[in-house]
Amino acid sequence: GQQVMQIPQYQHVQEGEDFTTYCNSSTTLSNIQWYKQRPGGHPVFLIQLVKSGEVKKQKRLTFQFGEAKKNSSLHITATQTTDVGTYFCAGPSGTGGTSYGKLTFGQGTILTVHP
């Protein structure tokens, strides 16, 4: 079945340093989504990428979708303590999946930021 691998599992940074997490799917994805889960909270949708090679920015966050639509990355510039949490990528399960169907989540990257 489809697998979504995410690295690294943990990342510890000093406040102000940059952070990147990478996501790789075993199959081509129709889209990829990113979520943030704060400690003790639930996953919150950040963004969806659909097009090959797509790059989207949200303030200090930059999201990329690979040309082959099998990999993605999230980069945070100049981390802040508010960035602490677990970042998950997720892709539709099965072929021809839409945003209404099942999702397969990566293992997540736990980010800690030291002030």
Place this chain on the structure above:
Amino acid sequence: SAVISQKPSRDICQRGTSLTIQCQVDSQVTMMFWYRQQPGQSLTLIATANQGSEATYESGFVIDKFPISRPNLTFSTLTVSNMSPEDSSIYLCSVGRGDYGYTFGSGTRLTVV
């Protein structure tokens, strides 16, 4: 995006008993999804609940252990039956919102003693 009310937020239960978790969505949705998340781990899909039909369970999850109800397009319940300590986890419901991704309930933190 949708707003989901999930309850209870947490519970401590005796082994052998059952707990029913409820999710109420503020709008009608075709599919609702139930996930399990061990602390510090990723989300594992338990089942997909469609209104008017039987839920579809993922490998490793069975209806006798996790019966699901979906009486209408805004509500669903997940029951964790005959609980054991291995069922201690966070349970989350979720609905899809197209380009706005998926919205999750606030989760139910279950401890089985």
